[in-house]
Amino acid sequence: MTRTADSRFTIGETDFLLDGAPHRIISGAMHYPRVHPELWRDRIRKARLMGLNAIETYVAWNAHEPVKGEWREDGDVDLGRFLDIIAEEGMHAIVRPGPYICAEWHNGGLPTWLTSSPGMRLRSSDPAYLAEVTGFLEKVNAIIAPRQIDRGGSVILVQIENEYGAYGADKDYLEALVRQTRAAGITVPLTQVDQPIPHMLENGAHPELHKTGSFGGRVDERLATLREHQPTGPLMCMEFWCGWFDHWGEKHHTTTFADSAADLDRLLAAGASVNIYMVHGGTNFGLTNGANDSGRYLPLVTSYDYDSPISESGELTAKFHAFREVIAKHAPVPGLPETSATDAPVLSAAFEAVADPLSLAIADRGAFDAPPALDELGPDVVLAEYTADAADAGLLEAKVRDYAWVSRDGVQVGILQRSIGDLTLPVPAGVRLSLLIEETGRVNYDEKIGEAKGLIGAPLLDGVPLPGPWRVRTIDVPALGQAVADAAASDALIVNGRATGPVGLRASFDLMEPADLFLDTSGWGKGFAWMNGFFLGRYWRRGPQRTLYVPGPVTRNGRNEVVIVELEGATDATARFLARPDLGHEVE
Known part of the structure; x- marks a missing residue:
């Protein structure tokens, strides 16, 4: 793919146009906070090798501004660097800043300081809500604007809101988002996405937004509905669901790669553009997992593997190769170097225990009526x-x-x-x-x-x-990992290989070189885990997930330390690392 500093990306009567020539988008979703930043280039490059020409990402407001007024755009949330790497790898970028993103992400991407504001009407033209959204969009668009394709960057599309037609129909709200986005210097085409259901497509419609769909099957029917509501311009499935997510207490979801590949073939044969959701899912590190509630509350697991073509640990799956074969029928694909799956190091180390770990990061908040x-x-x-x-x-x-x-x-x-x-x-x-x-x-x-x-x-x-009165104390969960690592150990807390929670457990082990690891949680109850101070996320005996992915960049040559805070009880007070991930019994 070539581009110049004055490349233009527009929407024509029937196609996307790159410098005036028809262009089909073959994209894949990848969320930068769900991937260790030292692995961004690897995952983007692998997506290109599958035949993709673009990478799409959401922008999670609460990842950038978890505390009001404390904005971050470095490290794991360095959106600018992520977009620059996409450009360096010869690909385009699609950015979806929301401000609401869903994505099975904590609070749908909205900060808790915002959603807990009394009287705040979320996702609406409420002036109080729009005032906060304006500040967010100004910061995000300041990152995106100089990286648009007409300025030599990677960004070709920016989405307004997300699946809004399934939630509301406040046209003043959509107008405000469009106006703010254009005022910030975003000149590339703007899009909306909704399921191809008539009322959703119309509720989320705005004259300046090109309609796209989100679906994972019934391709011909879905494209026909989308065309009825978007009579001109290219058809695009902005979320081609090729897998699914998991809740604690349910089975691990997979899709038959042959069926997904056949649906992708139908999409491309129809001339549509596509964004594969997800090409690489990654991980809900730390406390970022979301939840769903359609009558029953169900929290998401830590893995966001999504049964993606590129697995949580970066492996090229059977779905990757099937999709690549399909894409090759419709567009050029680069040569694929010889690759083979390798097992992660298998090792174990005995835990030592730290008593009363919650007290190490606890704050007395006083008494309340x-x-x-x-x-x-x-x-x-x-x-x-x-x-x-x-x-x-x-x-x-x-x-x-x-x-x-x-x-x-x-x-x-x-x-x-x-x-x-x-x-x-x-x-x-x-x-x-x-x-x-x-x-x-x-x-x-x-x-x-x-x-x-x-x-x-x-x-x-x-x-x-x-x-x-109610006496309340809060625990700083992210701080627990280091607190347990620094605390004195007690030999009396582990009896016959078992430990009763709450208890801190830590173990050290050596590696010859940094490596991806799969931390076995099957002998533990419920809690949180860290590797060398990096917050891996939650584990829970309820399953289906039985291992936590440890990205290679958080490990090191020589001594490494794993810490867990076990809230219930460990039947095996050992840190074990397996050769392969265990995300649970599969269900299609």
């Missing part, structure tokens, strides 16, 4: 302890979001889980009642984005609200 929601205690609080005295006996009922360990006088007596429905626990008179509550993932779709988390209202004892 009524239990506050987590958002009232600060942005992105995911773990908090609520304590009150129960003078009377009764049956405890509590509304928790999303998971709570209940203790009486310091002894755990039960668990409350939102995902399996409300439970009740008996409470005798005269005890101190504590609930350690974890937010296990923020809903990323539909109306429950931004919902309150933590202890929702006062618990009931035999139907009567338990009176305060």
Whole structure:
């Protein structure tokens, strides 16, 4: 692919036009915060080898500005560098800044400090909401604008909002986003995306937005519906779903690569452009996993492999080769070097234990007459302890979001889980009642984005609200990894290879050189894991995921240290690393 400093990308009567000539986009989705930045080039290059000519990415506002006024655009969120690498690899870029992105990402990409604002009407022309969005778009578009194709960069398309027609129909809101985007110097074509369902396409429509679709099958039907609502210009599937995501407690989803390849062939044979979602899914590192709730709350697992052509660890899968063969029928593909899958190092190391790890990163937030929601205690609080005295006996009922360990006088007596429905626990008179509550993932779709988390209202004892005061302490979860690494160990906490949580566990091991690893979590209960200070994410015995991906760049030649904070209990207090990932029993 060649480009000049004055290349132009436009929309014609029937095609996308690159410098006036018809151009078909064959793109793949890859989200830069889900990939270690030292691996961006590798994954982009592999996408090009599959035959793609573009990379698409969302921009997660809460990854750039988790705390209001503290904007980041470096390291894992260096969007400018990501777009520059795409250009250096001879590819185009499609950017989807939202501000709402869905993407199975924490809170749909919206910061919790925004969604918890009283009276804020999200994704609307509410002036208070638009004022915050304007600041976000100004910062993002300042990164995108100089990297547009007509300035010698990679960006050819910018999307406005995301699947908005499934949510609302506020045309003033869309007009404001378009106006702000153009005012920031974005000159490339603007797009919208919705499922090819008539009311969705029309709800999300704006005269300056080219309509695209999101679907994974029924290609001819979907393209026909899209053409009815976008009578001129190119047809494009902006999200060709070639896989799916996983929730904790469900099976691992895969798709038959032959069926996906056949659908891709139908798309390209029809002359449509495509963005494969996902070409490389990556990982929900740290606390970035989202959740869905269509009547039942279900949080996403840490892996975002998505059964993609390029796996979570960068392996070229059977789907990669099948897609490459299809693309070769419709467009040139580069030569593919000889590659073969290699096993990761297999090793193990015994853990040593650290007592009471939560106390190492805990903050006393004071007493409250009524239990506050987590958002009232600060942005992105995911773990908090609520304590009150129960003078009377009764049956405890509590509304928790999303998971709570209940203790009486310091002894755990039960668990409350939102995902399996409300439970009740008996409470005798005269005890101190504590609930350690974890937010296990923020809903990323539909109306429950931004919902309150933590202890929702006062618990009931035999139907009567338990009176305060409520003493509240919050735990800085990202800080736990280093805190456990630095703390003194206790030999007495591991008995017969088992450890009761909450407990910190750490182990050291040597590598001859940096390498991708697969950390086996099957002997552990529920908690968080770090490698050399890098926050890998959550694990949970519920599955389906049984390994955590450790990117090679976070490992090193010589001594390495893995840390976990186990909240329930480990039946195997050992750090084990497997040759291959285990994402769970597959279901198509």
